Amino acid sequence: MAMRELVTGGAACAVPGSSSSSNPLGALANALIGSSSKTQERLKEIPTSATTISDGNFYAGTDEQLNMLPGSEFDHPLQSNGQGAEFFRGFRSADQGRLADVWDEIHSPQLPHAQGRDSLTNLPVMDHTVRVNMPLRPDFDGPPQRVLSSFLHSFVNSNRGGIPFHPTPLPVLGLSEGDKQCIRDRSSIMARHFFADKNEDFINAQVNALLSSLDIDSDIQERGPQPGRFRELEGYWNESQGMLKPGPHAADGWVDEYAQHRIQHGDPNAWAHSFELQHGANGWASEFEHEQSQIASVNQIGGSNIANLAAMEQTRMLAHTLAQNNDPKFQNSKFLQFVSKMSRGEIIIEDNQMKPAVVSARGDWAAEYQQQYDGGHTWADQFMHEKLSRGPDGWANEFAAEREQHGSVDQWANEFSKLQVQDWAEEFGNQVGKGALGENSADNWANTYDDFLNEQVAAKQRSDTSRGIYEFSDVNPYVGHPNPLKEGQELFRKGLLSEAVLALEAEVLKNPENAEGWRLLGIAHAENDDDQQAIAAMMRAQEVDPTNLEVLLALGVSHTNELEQAAALKYLYSWLRHHSKYGTLAPPEMSDSLYYADVARLFNDAAQMSPEDADIHIVLGVLYNLSREYDKAIASFKTALKLKPRDYSLWNKLGATQANSVQSADAIEAYQQALDLKPNYVRAWANMGISYANQGMYEDSIRYYVRALAMNPKADNAWQYLRISLSCASRNDMMEACDSRNLDVLQKEFPL
Amino acid sequence: MPVFKTPFNGYAVKFSPFYEHRLAVATAQNFGILGNGRVHVLDLSPAGPISEFAAFDTADAVYDLSWSESHDSLLVAAVADGSVKLYDLSLPPPSNPVRSLHEHTREAHSADYNPVRRDSFITGSWDDTIKLWTIDRPTSVRTFKEHAYCVYSAAWNPSHADVFASASGDCTVRIWDVREPGSTMILPAHEFEILSCDWNKYDDCVIATASVDKSIKVWDVRSFRVPVAVLNGHSYAVRKVKFSPHRSSLIASCSYDMTVCLWDYMVEDALIGRYDHHTEFAVGVDMSVLVEGLLASTGWDELVYVWQHGTDPRAP
Secondary structure (H helix, E strand, C coil): CHHHHHHHHHHHCCCCCCCCCCCHHHHHHHHHHCCCCHHHHHHHHCCCCCCCCCCCCCCCCCCCCCCCCCCCCCHHHHHCHHHHHHHHHHHHCCCHHHHHHHHHHHHCCCCCCHHHHHHHHHCCCCCHHHCCCCCCCCCCCCHHHHHHHHHHHHHHHCCHHHCCCCCCCCCCCCCCHHHHHHHHHHHHHHHHHHCCCCCHHHHHHHHHHHHHHCCCCCCCCCCCCCHHHHHHHHHHHHHHHHHHCCCCHHHHHHHHHHHHHHHHHCHHHHHHHCCCCHHHHHHHHHHHHHHHHHHCCCCCCCCCCHHHHHHHHHHHHHHHHHHHHCCHHHHCCHHHHHHHHHHCCCEEEECCEEEECCCCCCCCHHHHHHHHHHHCCCHHHHHHHHHHHHCCCHHHHHHHHHHHHHCCCCHHHHHHHHHHHHHHHHHHHHHHHHCCCCHHHHHHHHHHHHHHHHHHHHHHHHHHHHCCCCCCCCCCCCCCCCCHHHHHHHHHHHCCHHHHHHHHHHHHHHCCCCHHHHHHHHHHHHHCCCHHHHHHHHHHHHHHCCCCHHHHHHHHHHHHHCCCHHHHHHHHHHHHHHCCCCHHHCCHHHHHCCCHHHHHHHHHHHHHHCCCCHHHHHHHHHHHHHCCCHHHHHHHHHHHHHHCCCCHHHHHHHHHHHHHCCCHHHHHHHHHHHHHHCCCCHHHHHHHHHHHHHCCCHHHHHHHHHHHHHHCCCCHHHHHHHHHHHHHCCCHHHHHHHHCCCHHHHHHHCCC | CCEEECCCEEEEEEECCCCCCEEEEEEEHHHHCCCCEEEEEEECCCCCCCEEEEEEEECCCEEEEEECCCCCCEEEEEECCCEEEEEECCCCHHHCCCEEEECCCCCEEEEEECCCCCCEEEEEECCCEEEEEECCCCCCCEEEECCCCCEEEEEECCCCCCEEEEEECCCCEEEEECCCCCEEEEECCCCCCEEEEEECCCCCCEEEEEECCCCEEEEECCCCCCCCEEECCCCCCEEEEEECCCCCCEEEEEECCCCEEEEECCCCCCEEEEECCCCCCEEEEEECCCCCCEEEEEECCCEEEEEECCCCCCCC
């Protein structure tokens, strides 16, 4: 439009040879439209513009006093203005000697803002447990990243002249899903700013050109949530919350800080702080807002959709269980997204056919509900957390104490909370009055919500108690065996893991103090794809033998699989600490507060110390998995494999990491190596299935799952994966065999 | 006038309200599309080059920052991973950030410290919300959710401690009073996305908005049907707009057309200065509160310029 005309117009009356622009865009524009340099364009556009202001002192009154400033809000600038003007005059005059003088004056010991300095001491003593140290991303500095950088550069610059963006083919950059989502979201938002003159089609074409050459799906909902990255954040957040919970910090950290701050500071803080009901009032208010905006359109909550609600509730539980189960590959699984979509009502099941819901997906009530569910730290949840961890009266006491210290009156805040509450109540009343929200449905909603909360509490308790307690099998033929440990070792060596588990259980029932028995039991479970039991067994092993390196490493790995960063760091760190060679690297005082970056640094030091130690590289690989730096993790595992080429579990680790960084094809090769070394490696068979499923080869994935299940029918995860693949491959006919766990039928149908 | 080269692409620059010679710069790798971020704190010296006083790395782009109005060493950064981070320059780098507040679910795009009630600040995010924070709380005090698209900037009113404005991609500016449950005014200021807004420091009813439509508009919120002024001259989306702390009618702006412009919206020929020293998008501009006429700008050419109005930023 206008701008285009201007550009062409500019070209028409350009003074030849005047294109002095040094920027690539200018050059680009020149190449495209003739010699319309940046300056030319501008002169044309702005008839009044004096491109340069020759008069240096454009406001004559630089030295004019600034105390004309209204109000007191800028009192600090006022104080030093004299100096400022001086400083400036100094700058303007080229007189070096005077400049220096002026400078000295400015820097003279008397500080410009006594008030600023003083207040430093008032700054609440920041509690370092609150701080969250996010690991930096891998430096995008390697050759491929430089390619990425200049690539993005050409995209960004393609706005001038409106040339379509013709990307060149790129090498594989190893971008993670999160990175891709990031590029997709941000480039689409930014493109709308760069290409403001172009129509929507052009913008989409540019963005799609960028995305497709980076191998990014463009059809995923733009501006959607950032699943990978957000979850990661959430992890860190939970962790930091977790750190707050125990210890004395919770009780006196913030509150004390605040009290101190308050006493010295006096009034101005109070206003915000006395949003005492923040959690309540604010949470509810925003909740209500959502509610309000959505209820009008999604009025079916109360009545028509009750059946769907029940179904949703079930899927929600499933989604929740799966989310709890937290295998990293699982987190990325299309299935999980599918399930959570379904639980949010975005997909409805009708006559066993999946249909996208008609209701606008993101907005509805269930979605809101589900997000909270997934989020795990909504106000309600958080409140529960805090309650549980601090005991019932923690909050209340804290608050009361705080109030006492502060004195009770703060007009502003009180007014505010009143306002809020009243308004809220009023609005709610209105809603009810208008009939947008029938009384029944309101009740229903409340009831459902209560039920949901109760369930959540119950689920939490269940999972808390079951955590870390080893569950023995009911019937065990090896009880009474003369030497179950030897038998177990033998079975394990043969790869009969389920049998080995029984024998080893018999051993540890007989000798609960046998660390080796527990350790083997843990490894058997880990190889059988059961990290919960593996952790439980390994924890018993660690109780008996707290310094066993293999046990510590295994615990670190299992917790990594479960995405429990804090626990994983703890064990990996103690591995280092108890290592005869590297123990000196680890300062004992660090064990209280472990940050990812610190631990990673220690292990890097260790790797430098002895690059020939495969174990160190394995731990590093695990650590990089924790921080999702999959490229580095892959490199570490590959280094370790050069030193230990026959370690089948290491091949499996490499494969899992490659799968996580969306290199499923490579992953399959790694798993194959593991299986060549150990044909009865259930975990690798199942992982193989996952990689095939990730590539959309569902029939193949089914065969691998079935093989894994034939070896260990108790692998619940694998049964779930199988079910998903069956449904994706449209093999509903085999669903019943899957649900009844009829392996004979499945093996016949899906031979490998 | 001094220049500083940042390793990443510049995103925002802010003068310290406490020291004439200090400024902070927000930067991001790969134009903020992917990669790390870094906050630089820079010190000017009259003769020599700009020196770096401190730098803090982040795991994602830093889109904006704001100096505390109460502590000379405190600054708050808006990070693309949605987090809001507080840095205390008086502490060593390992102890920083002193806070990392994760509530925004999308990129945090702006931060503004309350100049009157100096313990609080607001952040605007691509999750369509603005959040109100105080430095003594681990969670936000309030979330303002009404915009239908990304919030690109939010700015406190300089004289009313409870009032701020927010600019959004939904083509509206909203005026909020934190004592009220909802926004108190909706200003459909442009036909295109609005990227920035700022209040006149001398007239608490006047606000400027900058848009993808290449224009800057000045509004009186008491009669918002017609803008007080429309400032045309940028040839691409206007990225930031900022009222002078010293002159009531003086406005600075920067744009994707790679220039920084100065305007006097009260006079007929409003464009009173144009600087084209940047060779890539100019995305950050600030005017010193302590030194009249001192300007700073940063852009995707990874350069930070500090210069006196009327001089050539590139002059050695």
